[in-house]
Amino acid sequence: MLQCDFVIHTVGPIVQGKLTTRHEELLRSCYETCLKIADENNVESIAFCCISTGVFMFPNRRAAEISVQTVKKYKQSTGSQIKVIFNVFKDLDREIYKELL
Template sequence: MKRKFGSVTVECVLGDITEQPDVDAVVNAANARLETGGGVAGAIHRAAGPGLAAEARPLGPIRPGEAVITGGHGLPNGFVIHALGPVYGQDRPEEELLAACYRNSLALADENGAASVAFPAISTGIFGYPVEEAAEVALRTVRDEAGDLRNVRLIRFVLFGQKDLEAHERALATRS
């Protein structure tokens, strides 16, 4: 599913975020220390190789809502943007912190000249954020930020499971 917000196309696809060769930057659902972990962070670090951890480690720790950028290393992407999402029920206010992840990631992508960026469903794995709520926050934030982007023209949500894809497609369909 695709939608246009001004000059920015937003799409939702089922897939593996480490296999997006046509995207300039991928977003890592990072941990605070920017180290290899499970889920998205583990997949990105495994695919990128040890150089990613070596570059990222000195940039941490980061706090919920913050994002930092590194090179793509062994990934087919020029950049990896590491964003720390909130732990649902613990980091408050969850909605504002999650929105900050998307806003700060888009700003870094744009500032670094990326024309395209791929996002996972930040905070919906072990951090426990309900997928439906997270999708609403993500798509609302992307829609609100789209008009201010100078370089980014494609925002792709790469969802690992069908349930996540459907939640994000519903949220995208209701954004006007």
């Protein structure tokens, strides 16, 4: 059972072929929109999986860079105090996030 009060669902971009700026913009929007919805509902913490990696084929490193940059920028620009957890399933992702954070 998932222990949470809310579930905010987002679908990230599917990368078929070369990664484009549009893919990156769409992924950034996923994180920004989820953070905004969470703040609007007074959510104290949010956990993100590695959106669009895996079967959606967004490159893991670039996805992690976008997620971390987007969260930092959002928190700085809004003053949000939301606690953000990056939930990873692969050792590769854990190592990337450890490096970035």
